[in-house]
Amino acid sequence: MERRRTHGTTSAKRPPTRAKAPVLRGQMTERRQAILDAALDAFAERGFKGASVREIARAVGVNEATLYHYFPSKAAVLDALIDQLMERREELYEVADDSGQSLGEVLNSLIVRTMEIMKDEQERKFLRLLMIEGPRLAVMGRYPFLRVFHESGEKLTHVFEKLVASGRMRRTNPRVVALQFLAPLMIFGFHQHGLGGRQVEPINVAEFTRAQVEMFVRALTP
Numbered sequence: 001m002e003r004r005r006t007h008g009t010t011s012a013k014r015p016p017t018r019a020k021a022p023v024l025r026g027q028m029t030e031r032r033q034a035i036l037d038a039a040l041d042a043f044a045e046r047g048f049k050g051a052s053v054r055e056i057a058r059a060v061g062v063n064e065a066t067l068y069h070y071f072p073s074k075a076a077v078l079d080a081l082i083d084q085l086m087e088r089r090e091e092l093y094e095v096a097d098d099s100g101q102s103l104g105e106v107l108n109s110l111i112v113r114t115m116e117i118m119k120d121e122q123e124r125k126f127l128r129l130l131m132i133e134g135p136r137l138a139v140m141g142r143y144p145f146l147r148v149f150h151e152s153g154e155k156l157t158h159v160f161e162k163l164v165a166s167g168r169m170r171r172t173n174p175r176v177v178a179l180q181f182l183a184p185l186m187i188f189g190f191h192q193h194g195l196g197g198r199q200v201e202p203i204n205v206a207e208f209t210r211a212q213v214e215m216f217v218r219a220l221t222p
Contacts, residue, residue, distance in 0.1 A: 032070050034060045036084065037122075039077045044125040048078060048133045075144075082147055085126055089117060093155040096162040103168045104217045110159070111185065111209045118189045127194040149186075153178050163220075170222040177220065184212060 038059035042051035053074055057067040071077045095101070095109045117123055134145045156178035163169035188208065191197040 028070075031060065031062070031066075035062075035067055035070055036077065036081055039074075040081055040122065040125050040129070043078070043081075043133070044128045048074070048129070048137065078144055081126065082144060085123070085148065086151055088120075088123075089152070089155075092117070093159055096159045096166075099166050103163060103221060104213050106159070106163060106168070107181075107213045107216055108209060110156075110181075111212055114185050115188075115205050115209070118193055123189075124193040127189055131190065131194050149182075153182055156182055167222060169220045172220070177216075181212075181216065 035056065039051070039056045042056050042059065045051070051074075053064055053067060056077070057064050060067070071080065092110065092113050095113070096106050101109070118127070130145050130148070137144060153175070157175045160169060160174035160177050160181075164171055164174060188203065191201075192203055197203065
């Protein structure tokens with residue numbers, strides 16, 4: 001007797017769903033950023049040494065083990081914060097790529113954009129952290145914040161090298177000019193956003209910018 005074939009008794013295998021992977025990655029990215037935000041708040045308020053990993057984890061709503069899944073140490077969290085700070089400034093240093101801009105226009109754009117960046121709340125917190133922990137960590141033989149000055153100086157050096165190469169600036173040492181240009185901007189940032197000068201002794205940004213540009217244009221015009 002011929003056996004009757006049955007249909008529909010076995011379900012076809014479904015391909016594994018991959019929809020959850022992007023969602024999971026997005027959640028991990030959000031949590032990582034939440035950890036960085038909480039760490040910056042804690043570091044700016046209590047300093048790098050005073051803020052604990054447990055405190056940061058609690059602020060995010062996770063345990064310490066979860067935090068260590070994203071960052072192997074508290075120092076790694078600080079390094080990641082510095083990475084973010086430098087990434088936010090990347091576009092700032094592309095201003096000299098437009099050969100149609102004069103020396104004065106490039107310098108003006110650099111100052112104006114830097115001032116705008118320094119208004120950001122995250123930037124102000126980082127400046128406070130820099131003031132609190134820079135000297136302390138240096139005494140301990142650790143210099144994470146020198147990265148900010150070194151990398152900013154390197155990128156500004158490249159800006160001035162482009163200005164020299166395009167004939168918009170006289171030939172001089174671009175590294176020295178970069179440091180001379182950077183120093184007043186950092187002092188401005190500390191004074192206005194780190195020391196409370198924005199409330200007590202506000203600086204006229206337009207006047208500051210005009211004076212800086214005029215001084216450097218007089219000294220560097222070919």
